[in-house]
Structures are given as structure tokens and as C-alpha cells.
Amino acid sequence: MTEPREKQGSNTQRAVEQLRDLIFSGVLAGGSNHLETELAEMLGMSRTPVREAAVLLEAQGLLELQPRRGVRIQPVSVDDMREIYEVLTELESLAAANAAAAGYSDADLSGLDAAVTAMEESIEADDLETWAKADEMFHRELVRLGKNSRVVTIAAMMSDQVRRARQTTLHMRAMPSRSNEDHRAVLNAIRGGDAVEARRIHREHRERAKNEIIGLLEKYRILSL
Amino acid sequence: MTEPREKQGSNTQRAVEQLRDLIFSGVLAGGSNHLETELAEMLGMSRTPVREAAVLLEAQGLLELQPRRGVRIQPVSVDDMREIYEVLTELESLAAANAAAAGYSDADLSGLDAAVTAMEESIEADDLETWAKADEMFHRELVRLGKNSRVVTIAAMMSDQVRRARQTTLHMRAMPSRSNEDHRAVLNAIRGGDAVEARRIHREHRERAKNEIIGLLEKYRILSL
DNA sequence: GCACTCATTTGCGTATGCGTTAAAGTTCGC
DNA sequence: GCGAACTTTAACGCATACGCAAATGAGTGC
Numbered sequence: 434m435t436e437p438r439e440k441q442g443s444n445t446q447r448a449v450e451q452l453r454d455l456i457f458s459g460v461l462a463g464g465s466n467h468l469e470t471e472l473a474e475m476l477g478m479s480r481t482p483v484r485e486a487a488v489l490l491e492a493q494g495l496l497e498l499q500p501r502r503g504v505r506i507q508p509v510s511v512d513d514m515r516e517i518y519e520v521l522t523e524l525e526s527l528a529a530a531n532a533a534a535a536g537y538s539d540a541d542l543s544g545l546d547a548a549v550t551a552m553e554e555s556i557e558a559d560d561l562e563t564w565a566k567a568d569e570m571f572h573r574e575l576v577r578l579g580k581n582s583r584v585v586t587i588a589a590m591m592s593d594q595v596r597r598a599r600q601t602t603l604h605m606r607a608m609p610s611r612s613n614e615d616h617r618a619v620l621n622a623i624r625g626g627d628a629v630e631a632r633r634i635h636r637e638h639r640e641r642a643k644n645e646i647i648g649l650l651e652k653y654r655i656l657s658l
Numbered sequence: 659m660t661e662p663r664e665k666q667g668s669n670t671q672r673a674v675e676q677l678r679d680l681i682f683s684g685v686l687a688g689g690s691n692h693l694e695t696e697l698a699e700m701l702g703m704s705r706t707p708v709r710e711a712a713v714l715l716e717a718q719g720l721l722e723l724q725p726r727r728g729v730r731i732q733p734v735s736v737d738d739m740r741e742i743y744e745v746l747t748e749l750e751s752l753a754a755a756n757a758a759a760a761g762y763s764d765a766d767l768s769g770l771d772a773a774v775t776a777m778e779e780s781i782e783a784d785d786l787e788t789w790a791k792a793d794e795m796f797h798r799e800l801v802r803l804g805k806n807s808r809v810v811t812i813a814a815m816m817s818d819q820v821r822r823a824r825q826t827t828l829h830m831r832a833m834p835s836r837s838n839e840d841h842r843a844v845l846n847a848i849r850g851g852d853a854v855e856a857r858r859i860h861r862e863h864r865e866r867a868k869n870e871i872i873g874l875l876e877k878y879r880i881l882s883l
Numbered sequence: 884g885c886a887c888t889c890a891t892t893t894g895c896g897t898a899t900g901c902g903t904t905a906a907a908g909t910t911c912g913c
Numbered sequence: 914g915c916g917a918a919c920t921t922t923a924a925c926g927c928a929t930a931c932g933c934a935a936a937t938g939a940g941t942g943c
Contacts, residue, residue: 469924470923470924470925481896484925492717500905502924503924516806520808520809527744583742583745584741670926695894703928704929706927726934
């Protein structure tokens with residue numbers, strides 16, 4: 434349940450990072466199979482650390498080890514998306530409620546505020562890429578403020594599982610004005626110490642986000658990513 | 659995010675199972691350190707599969723790999739318990755609501771019913787061990803009925819993290835009559851298709867369970883397990 | 884007695900090679 | 914031509930060994 438060990442420079446750690454990058458970017462496509470030896474060559478190291486990285490990434494739900502068929506990159510179907518968003522909705526809403534109950538000062542909430550502001554600016558500038566980064570920052574900061582390290586870890590895991598799909602669909606979506614109103618409203622509820630309202634708003638926000646991305650996948654007949 | 663690979667009889671799989679048993683039973687005590695070589699000897703295999711098992715169990719939050727200090731069994735503090743129960747409460751309540759909305763038949767709910775009945779019987783018989791098993795079965799079946807595989811996996815992980823503590827405190831607690839009334843009420847709400855009620859009852863049930871076990875730890879000055 | 888330096892020990896991350904076995908390919912019979 | 918049986922190939926799980934570096938212990942000087 435820990436983050437990958439902070440083994441600065443170990444080959445396993447490097448393999449984890451590089452494999453993640455390859456998975457999120459789609460270079461290693463959802464559903465594709467790759468032998469351990471192939472990946473070891475790709476990453477320029479022996480099979481042992483690659484295998485160890487794969488075990489870890491399997492536990493994170495990003496891939497599946499299939500003996501004699503190699504490492505299968507876990508595709509994410511529409512149903513997977515539903516599941517993932519369901520978990521995120523529950524746990525982030527909990528975090529929002531906890532954050533509201535925590536009595537944070539304005540300084541404590543500056544990270545959230547900065548993310549919302551960055552999103553507002555990127556919407557004005559029509560810059561979806563920057564918006565996406567700020568969006569991610571908002572959600573990460575939100576769960577951090579909820580002060581449950583397990584929620585932080587699980588939410589990160591779920592976000593990772595859905596990352597490729599979000600990246601792939603980013604430019605298919607409308608400019609997320611409504612989304613950011615929600616973010617601002619959640620932040621205000623937290624600032625005002627209203628746990629019930631923070632939870633409610635965030636839940637509705639996440640439900641909308643789920644429906645939007647699933648709607649895109651269905652519209653464009655994307656069965657899985 | 660997958661269950662450990664179903665590699666029947668592989669040393670890694672065996673190591674995972676045996677280490678889990680040792681951890682849950684307290685033989686490998688929370689906070690204790692064990693070298694990979696020591697564990698390899700204990701399990702009668704070479705270090706490679708032991709290390710692979712440890713990587714996996716680290717990802718499940720049961721232990722931590724500390725270079726040169728070995729494998730540290732993750733102790734569970736009162737704060738950890740709070741976190742774990744918070745996650746379980748959210749996700750199981752979601753599962754209860756989903757199960758209620760799913761329109762299950764009586765046959766579909768027979769597993770839940772059997773668990774509740776077994777608990778009632780073991781309460782009559784003053785048999786806490788049997789009650790604990792039935793309790794676990796109830797919770798597992800509940801999340802299964804919620805039909806979100808990720809919730810199933812996360813809930814299992816959280817339950818594992820708290821397993822030693824529950825086992826250790828089992829005989830310190832009162833006979834759980836109220837607990838089982840809750841179980842019966844949740845089942846009835848699910849049977850009646852009332853998602854809001856199922857969620858509410860289960861949430862209160864889990865809150866009570868959390869407060870009870872934490873109360874025990876604090877009463878007996880048990881700082882961590 | 885304490886702090887510093889150097890030498891030794893040892894634990895781990897990794898590379899390599901071997902044995903097992905599943906999968907792929909080939910051959911033969913109908 | 915198709916299916917079954919046999920053979921070959923190769924991927925993986927694992928054991929072993931090696932090199933690196935962190936930790937420990939010993940010795941010396943103040």
C-alpha cells in the first residue's frame with residue numbers, strides 16, 4: 434500500500450517509472466502483450482528488475498502478468514471506467530467532507546485555490562493541457578487535505594488506472610467551465626467548514642465527470658483504452 | 659490490483675500465503691524486522707520468490723521493505739485503524755446501496771442470509787470465533803453483491819490490514835448482539851430495494867464497529883498491533 | 884570516555900543460467 | 914484436408930553468484 438519504494442536510481446524503480454510512462458502515453462497500448470525479455474531490452478536492463486516492476490504494477494492494476502504470454506497492459510473498458518469513477522467519487526467525497534470538517538486556514542487551502550485559479554486561467558486561454566494538469570492537482574490536493582493516507586493511495590491508484598483514457602479523450606471534450614465552477618464551489622464549502630455541502634457538491638461533480646467521459650467513449654464507439 | 663496470480667504451487671504464491679498467515683497470526687509481529695534471507699530459510703526456498711512475495715505484500719500494505727534492515731511487518735496503530743475503517747465504511751456502504759438498487763432475489767441474497775443466521779447462532783452459542791468467521795463472510799458477500807470488482811479488492815486489502823488487530827481483540831469484546839441486528843437490518847434494506855436505508859444502516863454499523871475496536875485498543879493501552 | 888577514521892562484514896539489487904513446461908510447429912494417418 | 918500425436922522451441926520461475934554500498938566494529942588520538 435506504500436508508494437513505490439524511494440530507491441533512488443535502482444533499476445526496479447526506473448523500470449516502474451518508465452513502464453508507467455509507456456502505459457499512460459499509450460506506447461504500450463491497452464490490451465497489448467509484451468514479453469519480459471522484450472521490456473528488459475526496451476528498458477536496457479536485465480529481466481529481474483523488470484519483473485519486479487511488473488509485479489508491483491500488477492498490484493496497482495495497470496497490467497497483468499500472463500505466464501508465457503508476457504505482460505498484458507490492462508485495457509480499461511467503459512465498465513472499468515464506471516467502477517473506477519465510483520470508487521473515486523466515494524473516496525474523494527469523503528476527503529472533501531473531512532477537509533471541510535478540519536477547519537483549514539486560507540493558507541492551508543492555498544494549494545486548492547491555486548489549482549482552481551490555474552484552471553480558470555487555462556479555460557480563458559483555451560488551453561486544455563494546462564487545465565488537465567491543474568485539474569489533477571486539485572484532486573490530488575483535495576484528497577491530501579482529507580488526511581487519510583490510504584485514501585490518498587487508493588485515489589492515486591484509481592487515477593492512474595484511468596489516466597490513459599483521460600489523456601486520450603482530453604481533446605474530444607468541451608471546455609470544462611462547469612467542472613471548474615464545481616471545483617470553486619467545493620473549495621468554498623471546505624473553506625466554510627460545511628462538510629455535508631462539500632461532500633454533496635463533490636459527489637455531483639464526480640458523477641458528472643464520470644457521465645461525461647463515458648458519454649464520450651460511447652459516442653465515439655471506443656470500447657476500451 | 660489483481661488478486662495474487664493463481665500460480666498453483668509456485669514458490670512465490672506459497673510464500674505470499676505463508677507470509678500472510680504468519681502476519682495475521684502475529685508470529686511475525688507488527689513492527690518486527692526480518693531479513694529476506696531469514697524468511698527464505700523459514701519458508702524453505704531461495705530469496706528470489708520470497709522477495710517477489712514481499713514486493714506484492716508491500717503493495718498490499720502488510721509490510722515494508724527496508725533495505726539492509728529487511729522486511730518490516732507493518733504495525734497497525736489506532737490512527738491506522740481509523741483510516742482503514744473510514745475507507746471500509748465508505749466502500750461497503752456504497753456496496754450496500756448498490757446491492758439494494760440491484761434488485762436481487764432471495765436466492766441471490768442467500769449467502770448474506772446464511773452469514774447472518776450463522777452469526778445469530780454463534781451468538782446464542784457464545785462462540786466468538788465462529789461469529790468472527792461469519793461476520794467476515796457477511797462483509798465479503800456484501801461487497802461482492804455491490805458488483806464493483808475494485809471495491810471488492812480494496813475492501814479485501816483493508817480487511818487484511820486490520821485482520822491481526824481484530825483477531826487479537828476478538829475475546830476482549832462483548833458479545834456482538836447489536837452488530838448482528840445491524841447485519842439483519844442491512845440485509846432487509848437490500849432485500850427491500852432501499853438503497854438509501856441500506857447505505858445509512860451500514861454506515862452506522864461500521865462507525866460503531868470502528869468506535870468499538872478503537873475503544874478497546876485505548877482501554878487496554880494497546881498502541882499498535 | 885568520546886569522537887573520528889578505517890577496515891570488515893553483510894544485505895540487497897541485479898545478472899545470469901538452468902530446468903520445467905506450455906505453446907508452437909511438424910509429421911503422420913485417415 | 915483435417916485432426917491427432919509427437920517434437921521442438923522458448924518463456925518463465927527460480928537458484929545462484931557477484932558487486933556495491935551501508936552498517937558495524939575495531940583502533941587510535943585527544
